Amino acid sequence: MIIGIPNGLLNIKYRDAIQEFLNTIGFTTVVSPKTNKEILDLGVLNCVDEACLPVKIFHGHVEYLRDRCDIVLVPRIMKLNKNEFICPKFCGLPEMVKYSLDIKNIICPTITAYNEKTLRNSLYNFSKTFRVDKEKFKRAYKGFKSNIYKYNKTSISNPNLRVLLLGHPYLIYDDFINMNLAKKLHQNGVEVFTEDNIEPYDYTYRLIKKPFWTFLRSTYNCAISLVETGKIDGIIYISSFGCGIDSFSIDLIKKDIGSFPYLVLKIDEHTGEAGIDTRIEAFIDLLKRRSKNEYNISSLG
Numbered sequence: 001m002i003i004g005i006p007n008g009l010l011n012i013k014y015r016d017a018i019q020e021f022l023n024t025i026g027f028t029t030v031v032s033p034k035t036n037k038e039i040l041d042l043g044v045l046n047c048v049d050e051a052c053l054p055v056k057i058f059h060g061h062v063e064y065l066r067d068r069c070d071i072v073l074v075p076r077i078m079k080l081n082k083n084e085f086i087c088p089k090f091c092g093l094p095e096m097v098k099y100s101l102d103i104k105n106i107i108c109p110t111i112t113a114y115n116e117k118t119l120r121n122s123l124y125n126f127s128k129t130f131r132v133d134k135e136k137f138k139r140a141y142k143g144f145k146s147n148i149y150k151y152n153k154t155s156i157s158n159p160n161l162r163v164l165l166l167g168h169p170y171l172i173y174d175d176f177i178n179m180n181l182a183k184k185l186h187q188n189g190v191e192v193f194t195e196d197n198i199e200p201y202d203y204t205y206r207l208i209k210k211p212f213w214t215f216l217r218s219t220y221n222c223a224i225s226l227v228e229t230g231k232i233d234g235i236i237y238i239s240s241f242g243c244g245i246d247s248f249s250i251d252l253i254k255k256d257i258g259s260f261p262y263l264v265l266k267i268d269e270h271t272g273e274a275g276i277d278t279r280i281e282a283f284i285d286l287l288k289r290r291s292k293n294e295y296n297i298s299s300l301g
């Protein structure tokens with residue numbers, strides 16, 4: 001049987017691990033290509049207008065795969081950390097895909113992965129559906145663990161500036177969606193940090209109430225940790241238009257970092273590259289001026 005792996009949402013980050021797992025338990029896999037114009041158009045055409053861009057793009061990947069494999073993998077991700085919740089769109093993704101695309105050949109394992117045990121159980125339950133024996137499962141799980149994707153930071157000798165690229169993994173690592181943002185920053189001598197490069201401290205105790213959204217906690221902690229330790233010169237937050245979680249995280253971070261340089265890029269399927277380029281160039285100019293003037297000027301320039 002050939003299983004299709006859509007190259008969107010969190011699959012972008014865990015694709016290699018998923019593929020290794022499925023291959024070891026005995027399936028052939030096919031991964032959709034990196035997001036491109038064709039996939040974007042398929043997603044926009046087939047998904048409800050209200051959905052955020054990453055969800056629309058995921059629909060495009062599934063549509064691309066539907067006739068290229070026997071069954072498409074659309075996981076229902078419930079939790080990645082204890083006492084936290086992931087975005088509701090992940091929990092209802094199978095239903096969205098099924099009814100928007102009118103597709104029957106999808107398989108939707110429920111993934112709860114807030115510790116080693118729950119992750120292992122989720123994958124075990126999935127493999128049990130196909131009567132995979134325990135030994136084979138053990139090997140597959142080991143392969144999965146050793147292939148968890150880590151962002152490969154490009155090293156820059158003597159970077160002028162250091163910027164934290166903040167946002168959900170499927171925005172940070174999808175170069176089509178973010179219009180090669182990391183590459184553009186590297187070309188300007190800016191070193192880029194992402195959440196995967198650091199072990200943030202938990203600063204959520206400073207908030208009135210601990211947020212229960214995983215993405216909100218991780219972006220907030222990551223931003224505050226790096227600003228507090230003085231390891232970065234600025235933050236670029238890349239966000240999808242219509243993302244409810246981001247609407248909180250963007251403001252909570254802004255409130256706590258004061259005048260620290262902070263650029264928010266909101267994107268959707270209509271965003272033009274020229275507009276993004278202009279804003280990045282202006283932001284880099286601002287950071288350069290601040291570093292020359294020993295931080296004696298405001299974050300506005």
Ligand code: SF4
Pocket residue numbers: 052053054055087088089090168215240242243244245246
């Ligand atoms: S967290 Fe935001 S960007 Fe991600 S799927 Fe949910 S609404 Fe979309």
